[in-house]
Amino acid sequence: MGASRYLPPLFSVAPMMEWTDNHYRTLARLISKHAWLYTEMLAAETIVYQQGNLDKFLGYSPEQHPIVLQIGGSKLENLAKATELANAYNYDEINFNCGCPSPKVAGHGCFGVRLMLDPKFVGEAMSVIAANTNVPVSVKCRIGVDDHDSFNELCDFIYKVSSLSPTRHFIIHSRKALLNGISPADNRRIPPLKYEFYYALLRDFPDLTFTINGGINSVVEANAALREGAHGVMVGRAAYHYPWQTLGHVDTAIYGAPSSGITRREILQRYQEYGDSVLGKDGNNRPNIREVAKPLLNLFYSEPGNGLWKRKADSAFMHCKTMKSFFEETLVAIPDSVLDAPIAGGVPSGREDLFANVHDLLPPQYHAREEEALYA
Structure with missing residues (x-):
């Protein structure tokens, strides 16, 4: 490489x-x-x-x-x-x-x-x-x-x-x-x-x-x-x-x-394959569901259902053994319109003048x- x-x-x-x-x-x-x-x-x-x-x-x-x-x-x-x-x-x-x-x-x-x-x-x-x-x-x-x-x-x-x-x-x-x-x-x-x-x-x-x-x-x-x-x-x-x-x-x-037009639903489908392939790989149940799912907790920031999704995730961490079951239990909180919206929709925010002068x-x-x- x-x-x-x-x-x-x-x-x-x-x-x-x-x-x-x-x-x-x-x-x-x-x-x-x-x-x-x-x-x-x-x-x-x-x-x-x-x-x-x-x-x-x-x-x-x-x-x-x-x-x-x-x-x-x-x-x-x-x-x-x-x-x-x-x-x-x-x-x-x-x-x-x-x-x-x-x-x-x-x-x-x-x-x-x-x-x-x-x-x-x-x-x-x-x-x-x-x-x-x-x-x-x-x-x-x-x-x-x-x-x-x-x-x-x-x-x-x-x-x-x-x-x-x-x-x-x-x-x-x-x-x-x-x-x-x-x-x-x-x-x-x-x-x-x-x-x-x-x-x-x-x-x-x-x-x-x-x-x-x-x-x-x-x-x-x-x-x-x-x-x-x-x-x-x-x-x-x-x-x-x-x-x-x-x-x-x-x-x-x-x-x-x-x-690419990819959606969050498609990303999570691919991440599920990754997650289930690494769960417990290091022994002693590490990494566990909480560790593997941690980066996902910000994926729905400011979207409808985000608060409920996080609450469901906290509960699912206690008993889910696979990423598949974790998603089945938690993603019901997120509307289809959010899950299926393509990437880079809307106009990004930020300060255009951050480096002015x-x-x-x-x-x-x-x-x-x-x-x-x-x-x-």
């Missing part, structure tokens, strides 16, 4: 811990054929120490391409070995997490967004990862950490990593991270978005590719970013909480493809002092 076989990552779904698992990605791919999908972050140590159980962590169906594996870690030896082990699973890109502010990651594990403070190590890590795979590599990061939040410091990070490694693609979450005193959820809300930093990176590093992330909640807003010159857009929670309203428009509105806000141009930047 190779990334060149697919349309470019104009739109991708962000890696989200405990959310973008195999079940969600299966649903996402049924809705959108062209969105790029990311795994949850996997610690390199998990991959290395679970060599006898890799299918559980790295396995996925071929239909999920194009798909990116995101790994995290702070030990070069484990990053090298994890990348090597992942080769058998034919991911289309390997992404290195330098953006997660979770205390479990940035604190005890000393990786995630803390690594932005050590760009020399990130350059070494990316070189090691690239040396052990034949697919492209990328970095996902923030625009800064704590008081290290100037545009020049961000540029120093990008310059060092790209100069010391083959990394040519960066996904930029356009908020800085605060490591002390606030939760990961607050880190997605409290630090202000600075889209001007992202667009200044496009200006100052014309040989690199940048994907914008953070605060973009619809295909309307994704297209607004692309119109202003973004190379690609990554959407997180909106793609999870509103999959039909968000992913349902990606292929037509972002990629210009004709509508962003080019008027750009910081002064970055000029790398090469030796100082690389070896400081």
